[in-house]
Amino acid sequence: MTRVGILGATGAVGQRFIQLLDDHPDFELAAVTASEASAGETYKEAAKWRVDTPIPEDVASMTVRATDPDEVPDDVDLLFSSLPSSVAERVEPKFLDAGYVVSSNSSNDRLADDVPLVIPEINPEHLDLIEVQRDERGWDGALVKNPNCSTITMVPTLAALDRFGIERVHVSTLQAVSGAGYSGVSSMEIIDNAIPHIGGEEEKMETESRKLLGDFDGAEVEWHGAEVSASCNRIPTIDGHLENVWAELDEDPTVAEVYEAFADAPTQDLYTAPDPLIETFTEPDRPQPRLDRMVGGGMAVAAGGVQHTDSGIQYNCLAHNTIRGAAGASLLNGELLVEEGWV
Numbered sequence: 001m002t003r004v005g006i007l008g009a010t011g012a013v014g015q016r017f018i019q020l021l022d023d024h025p026d027f028e029l030a031a032v033t034a035s036e037a038s039a040g041e042t043y044k045e046a047a048k049w050r051v052d053t054p055i056p057e058d059v060a061s062m063t064v065r066a067t068d069p070d071e072v073p074d075d076v077d078l079l080f081s082s083l084p085s086s087v088a089e090r091v092e093p094k095f096l097d098a099g100y101v102v103s104s105n106s107s108n109d110r111l112a113d114d115v116p117l118v119i120p121e122i123n124p125e126h127l128d129l130i131e132v133q134r135d136e137r138g139w140d141g142a143l144v145k146n147p148n149c150s151t152i153t154m155v156p157t158l159a160a161l162d163r164f165g166i167e168r169v170h171v172s173t174l175q176a177v178s179g180a181g182y183s184g185v186s187s188m189e190i191i192d193n194a195i196p197h198i199g200g201e202e203e204k205m206e207t208e209s210r211k212l213l214g215d216f217d218g219a220e221v222e223w224h225g226a227e228v229s230a231s232c233n234r235i236p237t238i239d240g241h242l243e244n245v246w247a248e249l250d251e252d253p254t255v256a257e258v259y260e261a262f263a264d265a266p267t268q269d270l271y272t273a274p275d276p277l278i279e280t281f282t283e284p285d286r287p288q289p290r291l292d293r294m295v296g297g298g299m300a301v302a303a304g305g306v307q308h309t310d311s312g313i314q315y316n317c318l319a320h321n322t323i324r325g326a327a328g329a330s331l332l333n334g335e336l337l338v339e340e341g342w343v
Ligand SMILES: NC(=O)C1=CN([C@@H]2O[C@H](COP(=O)(O)OP(=O)(O)OC[C@H]3O[C@@H](n4cnc5c(N)ncnc54)[C@H](OP(=O)(O)O)[C@@H]3O)[C@@H](O)[C@H]2O)C=CC1
Pocket: 007, 008, 009, 010, 011, 012, 013, 014, 033, 034, 035, 036, 037, 038, 039, 046, 067, 082, 083, 084, 085, 087, 105, 106, 107, 148, 149, 178, 179, 180, 181, 182, 321, 322, 325, 326
């Protein structure tokens, strides 16, 4: 068993970690941290539990610790981080200096040259950037990031299409309110409405996707050369980000060849990894958030509606933003870190 901890365990993503870690065959939850305001309380007292399964009994009675390396037991081998990025930026390096391996969902440092930004099925080899990171930063620990939830929804489909050569991508998103956290968008703002702006999200999709699809030569990642432009919108769904993608390719595949490429997407032999990675739908009105966000236990990407247009191949994709887009993504990176001997 690998003993794990969660930094920011009482939040929306932290709660998903707890749900996904319950009954995990290889990970044992040994520590939960949050802000000073929650430290010292039991988890049940500190967390405003919103997930649709009960708090596991053993977690409910755990004492929440302050988010400080001195508060976390030394025998914890792996930490998952779901702190606000402004906090993570300040706090994660302290854990890395103290020798912890951190699989983080927070957006700080995702684009740093020496930080692996990883989707295990797509670019597991980027994990070897840890060697470069340790040389450059002098850390005994290691920092690995998963991408933004909208980015991770689209990138597996782009990786599949890259066999035809991706030149240019346009994407328009319809993102669920849970992506902004429980108090992120007020009901008066979002009911009967759509908001055509999510701060920083477009830039994240445009940059993180190119790093994820880039080539790693053992020393650095050369970003993919495709042009990516994104337009991000908030809509009143609870979970599941739906995206309309236009991909301009070097080759001109048939619709059937595109579906075949999606169905061939690689998988990983890891506990939380779905198989297949991409569930395909040939019905023109799928995928839909309410119907399809739980494909592969919330860890798969749903894709469908493939057609030829004057702007290239057009299709729709969808993933669960707090599972594949957040806690599940970090958890899967943790499983890869263990599998590859970094923990
Ligand atoms: N919600 C989502 O769908 C997604 C979120 N993310 C990212 O994941 C991260 C967490 O998001 P989310 O769970 O929604 O956020 P929440 O605000 O729900 O939770 C934040 C967590 O961090 C803790 N925390 C806050 N301030 C501090 C501090 N100063 N020191 C230590 N701990 C602190 C909170 O503890 P306390 O309860 O004591 O305040 C809580 O446990 C963010 O970086 C977010 O951008 C990424 C993808 C999707």
